[in-house]
Structures are given as C-alpha cells and as structure tokens.
Amino acid sequence: MTATTRPPASNPYYTLGAEIHDTKAPAGPIEKKWSTRKFEAKLVNPANRRKLTVLIVGTGLAGAAAGATLGEAGYNVHNFCYQDSPRRAHSIAAQGGINAAKNYRNDNDSVYRLFYDTVKGGDYRARETNVYRLAEVSASIIDQCVAQGVPFAREYGGLLDTRSFGGVQVQRTFYARGQTGQQLLIGAYQALERQVDAGTVTMHSRHEMLEVIVHEGRARGIVTRDLVSGEIETWYGDAVVLASGGYGNVFFLSTNAMGSNVTASWRAHRKGAYFGNPCYTQIHPTCIPVHGEMQSKLTLMSESLRNDGRIWVPKNPDDAEKDPRDIPEEDRDYYLERIYPSFGNLVPRDIASRQAKYMCDDGRGVGPLVTEVTQEGETQQRRRGVYLDFTEAIARLGRKAVEDKYGNLFDMYAQITGEDPYATPMRIYPAVHYVMGGLWVDYDLQSSIKGLYVCGEANFSDHGANRLGASALMQGLSDGYFVLPNTINDYLAAGPFEKIDDMTQASQEALESAVSRIEKLLAVKGTRSVDSFHRELGAIMWEYCGMERTEEGLKIAIDKIRALREEYWKNVKVTGVNEDFNQALERAGRVADFIDLGELMCIDALHRRESCGGHFRRESQTEDGEALRHDDQYAYVAAWEFTGDGSKPVLHKEPLKYEAIELKQRSYK
C-alpha cells in the first residue's frame, strides 16, 4: 500500500455509513442466477396488469424499450420526455454498434467471454452478477431488433455482418453503418408508438420531471413541468422508472445532446436514492477538437474508425504546423501501436484518451493553439489534437471500401471542420462522452427507494469504471426489453398501492419544492446568464475532474464549485416567466443540479485514492504510467446518500465480490 491510498483520519467532505449489499441476485452458479431470479420473482396476473400504473421518465433505448414492453404486457404506462418526440432521445446519436455474444464469426466468442471482457474493460469495478446477465441476454436483443425491422449491416448472403470494437479481440459488434443508435432507437420508438396506438402507453413529450413523490417509503409519482405552458403537474402510479440518461453535460462541453441532464436522477437522489460511483466518467478518444469559445458541444466520431485509422503525432514538436502529408514516416510516432503492440489502436477508450492527452501535454499535439489554465493556475498555450490517418487504409482497401464503412463519419468531419478527411488526416481529441456512474440499483434495477427503478445510462450498474465500445446500446436495451420487465413485476405484485392524490402530504411537499425552486430562480434577477455559469462549471470539471485527477486539484475544484453555487443563487439571470415556453428557465434548473452533482463527483473522485478505468489519479500509477488499482481497499461501489443541502454526504460501500472472475491488473500490451 502506498501512502496516498490511506484514507485521511477525519475528513471534511463526507461521513462513512453502513455497508450495503445487493439482496436480489440469488445464490448459485453465475450461469443460473438470472433464470433463478426470473423463476423466483412474483408474477402479476395478466388481468391485473392494467390496474397497475408505471411512470417512465425518458424515451431513449432503455425508456422506450421498457415502455413498449410493459405496455405489451398490459400495464398502464405513462412515458415522459423533454424533447418534442420520444424519437429524439440521445441514444439516437450512438454510432458504432451493439455487442452481442452470438459467435456468428466462430471466433471463440461466448456469453462468458463477453462477460469477462466487460468486467475486465470496466477495470474490475462492476458488479459481476449484473454483467453476466447483460452478456446472457445480449443475443436476444439482436433477435428482437431484427424482427422489428432494424436494418443492420448484412453480408451478400443475407446474414448479419459484425465487426470488432475497442478493447476486445473478437468480432461481436453488430452495426448499421455509423448510425446504429439511430436505428435501434427508431425500432424501440416504433414499438412504443405501437403501444400508444394500442392505448397502453400515454406519451407526454415536452415534459420535464422536477420531483419524485415518495409516499410512505415508496416512489408513487412524479412532478413535471409542461415545457410549453409551464404548468406544474403531478402524476401518480405504482412504480416509477428513471431512464433519463447520463450526466456528461456537467462538463458543459460533451458529446451529449444539449438537453441531456441530471435533474431526474438528482431529484431522486435528494429523496433518498443513492448515487453510485458518480466520478466514473468516460472520455471518448475520437472526437472533433474544440474550435472556439462559443462552442456549444463536441461531436464524436465512432471509434470504429480506430479499426482502420492509425493514430499518430509528429515526433518533433516543430512539425506541428507542417502539412501532415509532408511529414515522413520516420518522423511520425504511432504511439498506441508503439506502447501497446498487441492491441495497438484498439486499446480501451480510457487508455487511448489519456495517451492523447499525454502526447499533447508533451507539446506534440497538432491543430490550432488553445489557451488553457493549468491546475497550478498558470495560463498556457497548447495544441489539443492528434492525427487519425486513413492513408494506409485507403491504399489497402480502396477509397470505395472506406467510404462504405465510414462515409457518413467522414462527411460529418468535413462538414464541421471544412477539411477533407480523404485527403488529409483527421484531427481528433478526447471528449466527455458517457458516464458509468449513476443511481445505485440492485440486481432488479431497483434503487434504494422502493418502487423507483433506474435503467440504462442513468444507473451505475454494468460498466464498472470504464465502458467498452458498443456496450451502452446493449445495456440500454437489455435493461429496457429484458431485465426490468422481468423484475418490476416482483414489486408490482403487491400493488395496486393505496391511492394518493394532490392532497397527500408527500405530493404537496414535492409540488411545493418544484414551484418554490422555479420562483427562486426567477427571483434572483442577477447579471450572469445561465450558460456562463454552466461553462464555468464545465471548465472546472474538465480541468480537475477530467482525464487525470489529483488530491490537491480535486480539493481546489470542490472549493471553486461551492463558490460558484453561492454566486449562482445570487447572480443568475433567468429571463421570462414560468407560464411560457422558457428555455432559459429549463436550463437554469438543470444547471443548478449540475453544480450540486459536480461537487459530489469531485468528492467521490477525491475519496477514491486509486486509479481504475476512466478514473485516473496521478498519485496512483504503475511505473510505466498505467492505472494502478488498490483492490485491497477500493473493490467496492461507492453509493452516496444525500443528507441535506450543505451537509456532508454519507458514503455506503457495496463490496464487490468476484467469484466467477479473478481480479487481475488490466493489461493491453
């Protein structure tokens, strides 16, 4: 044990609470757990299902799949999304593909290998039982999607094509050109709309959840704001499902949709739902670099590009401004191939991202000079980009083959940057992309609030400290189509629960909380726009809680975030009124929650004095600079309990038990 891993004797940031455990995964060998759980779960008679109401927040892969499936089963479903249509949820932007253990390639793939790769890729910080189940149901997802008419890529023989993806050595990734997320989401959306037509699902678009109603320990309803009229409404049911996505926008610049937010999760957290591993963030290596100060978002290009593209930087910093085509082979450093000869450009995302950062920190980045403030508070100029070069692939496969595989990504790059990627290498840089952290759930996907379930990116469960490529789509659909609909019945079997309405105390409190918060935001009438606060928060998070984190930096970040919160509630300027379509007000509520979340993320990152997956602590690395875990102390899920504004959160540890897999130092060399 190194000195840096020893927790401080007393600390001003959190208190330690009781250990927690998942109580739902049954005993027995890992291959039998899911079938045993499905057998043991209580059932709801089909005739009784329509008497039970389920409220679902979010219509991405997890939410739409769950809504459609529960509707088909006969439950009375209400589904909410902030967009104008459920089809717009951000799952739609996923490009690369979806993993499944079909072994169509006859390349030694299996459920166990997908399970093993996912646990290893997550740097042994995921719950084994959940991950095994994910691998187990993965094949059914492909069957379901094909039956819905999802146009996956096919071979000339009419069968499905697959490709390999970062961090694995088998070809198990199914894809639909570079628009896999779009096609899968449209499949789920169509299934959902079919249920709307059948009358089992009622869709509420342009509605944002502001509070969860917890009555006698059970989640029984939600409070929403109608984003067109501003009306604050209550909705009641027997269970609430959050499928509201990830919170990468806490960094302001991310590849998430602009509207993606943490509000639904954060409001539930404040009501008692534990937040699991909030600091586990995925920084995606292949994004288009930042161009300027008014930039509103970053655009990802699928890492499938790494299958054929080669990543390099000039060996000599003086070559940064040269036309890359004029830099001879011997002056290029294909650094991933050099450092990781067996995985090369296909190393997991966290490694590829961090190496790109190091190359640029070393002064060998390319592209325009960007002004930045270092952790030490100094201003410096750095180039933040590395080359992703297809010259060799175009020579080997021909331009046509490259176009067929990656055409839409190349077009996107050309449109955003104004450069032609067929002629000159693309420039890429890592960007915040996905969060592995999320609300804590048990094997049934139930949070620490009874009757509150969490699916997809919004929960913490399956990816540990780092997610492998093409696993997010798999998890969203696994949760939505196959897991939740087979576990929520165990809870609903005790319903319908006692009827509650707006006169119930819990409802009144939730309503009052939602309304007074809006009034408070509108009443500040300060001088700074919501976006300016959001950008400042993002800069703090990126610098101190991004690709590399330190004890000292995280403490600085926490102080800065606290000061920012103080200023926010004194000086934010929200124009307009509540009773209107008011986008400034929408954003104001979301940013307030991001500020609170940002602080918790930093506390979580500070307390975890080890490196694992996407969480890299400078103090904890191997001699050759790789993430160094401390399994003796940190092989647990950090589940945080909210204890009140300005009061220290409580840390509950869920120990991670590895029975089917042996813990190893991750190596991709």
Place this chain on the structure above:
Amino acid sequence: MKITLKIWRQANKNAEGSMHSYQLDNVSEEMSFLEMLDLLNENLTAGDEEPVAFDYDCREGICGMCGIVINGSAHGRYESPVPTTTCQLHMRNFHDGDVIEVEPWRAGAFPVIKDLVVDRSAFDRIIQAGGYISVNTGSAPEAHSTPAPKRLADRAFDAATCIGCGACVAACPNGAGMLFTSAKITHLDNLPQGQPERMLRVKAMVAAHDDNGFGGCQNIGECASVCPKEIPLESIAQLNRDLIASLFRGDGRAQ
C-alpha cells in the same frame, strides 16, 4: 464577421408574429448556425430582452429536433454545399455583412409554439397508425432465421435514416408529409419482416397523414431537395404503388 438577422418572433401559438431585426458582431466562421443564435441570445439576455426560442438537442445532425427556414430554404439547404440540418450548417457559408432571414417551419400540420419552435407531433401520430412491425418483446425468432438480401437491406437502411425533422413538410408548397411517410413505408417494405403488415400499413399511415392536416402530394420534389438525409423522391413512388395495390386487398383498418 458582422451580420444582420431578421427573425420571426411570435409569443405563442395564438399570437400574431412578425419579423424583427438584430445586429450581431463577432460571429466567427467556425460557429454553427445555432451557436450563432446562442451568441445572439446571450446578447439579448444581457440587454434584458427575451431570447429567441428555437429547438435543438443533439447538435450533430441526427436527432431531428432542430429546424429553421434560413433565407427561404429549410435548414438553410441553399446556403450549404451539402445536405444539412440546421445544427450542422456553419457560419463559414455566410459572409460579412450578410442579412439572414430566419423563420420557423411553416405548414398547416405544424403550428408554431413560439418564435421558431413548432409542434411536430403529427409525425408521431402517422407512426402510431402503422409505422412499425408488430412484434412483442420476447417473441422474435433467431436473427439469422430470415436472411435479407443486402441490396434490399441497404435500401431499407437508406430510407430508415429519416430523422423526422420536418424539413420536407416545410419545403412543400402543399405542406405534405409524404416524403416522411414514404420513408417509413420504404424502410419496412424492403425487409422480409415488414411484409405481413405491408398493405395494412400503407393504408393506415396515409389515412393518418391526411387526417393530421398535411396537404396532398403532387410530386413537386422540393421535399427531397432539402432533405438532410437525402431520402430519395422515389420513396413516394414506392408508397403510391403500395397504396394502389392495397386498395385491391381487404386487410387494413382504413378500408
């Protein structure tokens, strides 16, 4: 660069709207069109004016949420060298001193909610009518049990890339939603899984299209010329062929 914006401002669905002029300095050519509007809104907020409402979400051209008529063309198609969504249109396509007209989608089926924001829920209702394959979760056969010819799967994919943005409707002189509807028909028609409901689907979806305030299609082709995903005009021919065929078949709710 400096530009002048003429933007449609309308307080709500029932209010009268009108064009308002705004000057904007410090526009850089790397900005996307929506980032330029963000800048305008920051300025308006600073001056205690209400920001311009406009829809956006992914800002990478795939969610279909954004949609503005720019200088008379949907998504500013005629300002861009390539098909584009509004969010992927960049200011490098404009010049210092330009006057840019900015309006919402204008179509009977898409009432204005505020400023540049419109209600496109009619699209969802067309899908509800039959834009799906009826397969409950869990009942799917093994994925390889039904091979699909690559040529047809690719054609299905091309149609399935529709993002439901509504540019086709905004561009159509009749306000028809036929390119959108036919994209879904073409997607599902070209797959073996789509065959059982094929005739039922086309009748139901066309009926929903007509019931939701869209105009009639006269094959003018403005729709396909602005489509950010290049959904081909032939999709409409596919729809019409199926619709005619369906009239001689008994199945379908719209019979």
